[in-house]
Amino acid sequence: MADFDRNAYAPYAAGMGRTISAAQYDQGLRSYMLGIYNHMSIALAISGLVAIGAFMLGTTTGANGRLALTPFGAAIWTSPLKWAVMLAPLAFVFLLSFRWERMSFGALLGTFYGFAAIMGLSLSSIFVIYKLGSIAQVFFITAASFGALSLFGYTTKKDLSGVGKFMIMGLFGLVIAGLVNIFMQSSALQFAINVIGVLVFAGLTAWDTQRLKEEYDAVAGDQVLLQKWSLMGALTLYLNFINMFQMLLSLFGNRNE
Incomplete structure (x- = not known):
């Protein structure tokens, strides 16, 4: 990873066709990144x-004092409808x-927040x-880890593009391995x-x-595009967070008996 100055052209950037001060540029960049994190947090x-809410509607206390499913819970978690629930986010x-x-x-x-729901x-x-x-504990671990990693990505002067390409390759590998394990049902592979x-x-x-920080230059001159790109950036980081949370939960979560 090579050192590079991402904001070397900040006073002339953002496709504005005019010179802006470094302070104006920094303020715009902070507002853009804050918008991404705000949308992600709301989602x-x-x-x-x-x-x-779905858990509360889908469960009740059974006669033996243990958790039991209501008709709603049985529909979304055990009936064929569960596949629609699982695939709808995709x-x-x-x-x-x-x-x-x-x-x-x-x-x-509206679509983004509908997706979050x-x-x-x-x-x-x-x-x-x-x-x-256990869910709460893993969530806070994920939040702390995500915050530290995102802060590193925002502040580092190292070019992470090589790392990103390698991670994308790893992501494709994970998808393929996950599909294979649907049939293998291997706990070791999982x-x-x-x-x-x-x-x-x-x-x-x-x-x-x-990457999102660097791309600010390309969208800052168009307010509508800036707003849309902020939402798409929030979607990207949201998916990273959710996937990390689910995998950490699978590794360290304590299951109900």
């Missing part, structure tokens, strides 16, 4: 609230990825599988996928943060 909050990601440029900002914002419904089963204290996955999404978090 995580929506996902968490929907997941908890459909949203494809929609956002391929249609975002043609959507208005309002439509894009559907993701929350998809994640709600973790409250059935894992103990609540453990390896989770361990490697944590490392891959850790690397992607740092690289994506640096």
Whole structure:
């Protein structure tokens, strides 16, 4: 990784066609990055609230004092409908990825938060599988790790593009291994996928943060594009966070008996 000065042309950047001061540039960049983190945080909050709400609606206390499923819980977690719940977030990601440029900002914002809600419904089963204290503990570990990695990506003077390309290759490998393990059902392979996955999404978090910071120059001259790109950046970091959280939970979470 080579050292480089990402903001060497900051006073002339952002496609504005005019010279701006370094202070103006820094203020705009901070506002842009803050928007990304705000959208991501709101999306995580929506996902968490929907997941908890679905868990409360989907479970009850059985006659033996143990957790039992309501008809709603049985529908979203054990019936064929569970596949629609599991795959719906992927459909949203494809929609956002391929249609975002043609959507208005309002439509894009609504779709993004709708995706967060559907993701929350998809994640709600973790409250059935894992103990609540364990989920909270892993969430805070993920949040602290994500914050440190993103801060590193934002502040480092090292070019992380090489790391990013390597992580993308690792991501494709994880997808292939995950598909294979659907049929193999190997606990050892799943453990390896989770361990490697944590490392891959850790690397992607740092690289994506640096990449989003650098791309500010290209979008700052167009306010609408800037707003849309902020949302797409939030989607990227949100997915990194959620995937890291799920893999850490699989590795360290305490399961309900």
